[in-house]
Amino acid sequence: EDQVTQSPEALRLQEGESSSLNCSYTVSGLRGLFWYRQDPGKGPEFLFTLYSAGEEKEKERLKATLTKKESFLHITAPKPEDSATYLCAVQVRHSGAGSYQLTFGKGTKLSVIP
Amino acid sequence: DTGVSQNPRHKITKRGQNVTFRCDPISEHNRLYWYRQTLGQGPEFLTYFQNEAQLEKSRLLSDRFSAERPKGSFSTLEIQRTEQGDSAMYLCASSSSRGGPYEQYFGPGTRLTVT
Numbered sequence: 462e463d464q465v466t467q468s469p470e471a472l473r474l475q476e477g478e479s480s481s482l483n484c485s486y487t488v489s490g491l492r493g494l495f496w497y498r499q500d501p502g503k504g505p506e507f508l509f510t511l512y513s514a515g516e517e518k519e520k521e522r523l524k525a526t527l528t529k530k531e532s533f534l535h536i537t538a539p540k541p542e543d544s545a546t547y548l549c550a551v552q553v554r555h556s557g558a559g560s561y562q563l564t565f566g567k568g569t570k571l572s573v574i575p
Numbered sequence: 576d577t578g579v580s581q582n583p584r585h586k587i588t589k590r591g592q593n594v595t596f597r598c599d600p601i602s603e604h605n606r607l608y609w610y611r612q613t614l615g616q617g618p619e620f621l622t623y624f625q626n627e628a629q630l631e632k633s634r635l636l637s638d639r640f641s642a643e644r645p646k647g648s649f650s651t652l653e654i655q656r657t658e659q660g661d662s663a664m665y666l667c668a669s670s671s672s673r674g675g676p677y678e679q680y681f682g683p684g685t686r687l688t689v690t
Contacts, residue, residue, distance in 0.1 A: 465617075495678060504579075504666050504681035505618065548617050552677060560631060561606060561670070561677060565617030 463488045463553050467566035474573050477538045482569045484549030485531040494532050495563065496525050497548040505548055539573045546570045577602055579682035581667050587688045588657055595653045596685045600669030607650050608679060609642055610666040611635065618666055624650060625672065657689045 464487045474480055486494065493512050497505035509518040511527040518525045522543065524535040534547055550563040580599045588594050600607050605626050610618035621640070623631040626647035636642075639657075644650040654661055664686050668679035 493677060497681075502684075502686075504668075504684045507678050507680055510678050550617070561679075562608065562620040562623055562631060562633075563610075563618070563679060564620070567615065567617050 463551060463564045465549055465551055465564055465566040467547075467549050467569050469569060470567070471570045472572070474536075474539055474571070476540060476573055476575050479535070479537045479539070481536070482534040482547055482571070483531060484534070484566055486549075486551050487530075488551050488553045488564075490554035492552040492554045494527055495550045495552070496532070496534055497550065499546045499548055499568070508547075536571070539571075541573045541575050544571055544573045579667055579669055579680055581665075581682040581685050583685060584683060585686045585688075587690065590657055590659060590689055592657055593653065593655045594657060594687065595651055596665055596667075596687075598650045598652070598667030598682060600649070600667070601680060604669035604671050604680075605647065606670045606672055606679075607644055608668045608670075609650070609652050610668065610681075612664045612666055612684070613662075621652075654687075657687075659689050662687055662689045 466485045468483045493510050496508040499505045509525040514529045516527050522537050526533045546568040548568045550565040582597045607624045609621040612618040620633050621636050622642050624644040627644050639655045642652045664684045666684045668681045670679045
């Protein structure tokens with residue numbers, strides 16, 4: 462069974478204090494790994510797609526990296542507006558018709574204190 | 576902004592009643608997904624359409640749940656004989672099938688409360 466585990470569950474940072482969120486996965490064949498940001502009461506907002514080990518993507522203060530077993534979301538010099546829950550999801554290759562569903566982790570709730 | 580839209584945003588219903596939610600995907604997207612999210616959890620997959628064909632259903636989708644996507648445009652998700660355990664955020668997402676990437680774009684969700 463495909464599994465996605467995110468750690469830590471919650472993270473409090475001072476403004477400007479850089480850190481990383483972890484997403485480890487166990488899947489039969491990875492089609493893609495996705496990072497989303499979710500604000501309270503809203504739908505997930507797409508951030509990044511990573512397809513193969515060694516790939517990196519950047520957007521403003523965020524950088525996502527991928528290995529064969531895990532992905533990291535690095536946050537550099539965070540600001541209070543970066544406070545949100547960050548979700549990791551995998552899409553798995555299947556034989557036949559294929560499957561495009563996402564399997565999500567439980568998320569990391571990030572709080573950035575001014 | 577032509578993002579994914581969902582209606583209603585909030586629904587409060589009594590146990591045993593039927594409810595129906597609507598999702599309008601991004602116009603050029605031919606794939607549409609439904610997910611359910613409860614507090615403190617990530618979204619869980621319910622079902623998936625490519626155009627008007629429902630190609631995949633999760634075992635979470637009991638007989639009380641039905642989804643349609645007539646003409647491959649908007650989709651509806653109906654829950655019959657609601658139970659308190661159905662209280663959750665119901666999320667709709669859409670994506671394109673043309674080449675990659677396959678990222679899914681989510682709507683704002685419908686918050687269902689069953690009393």
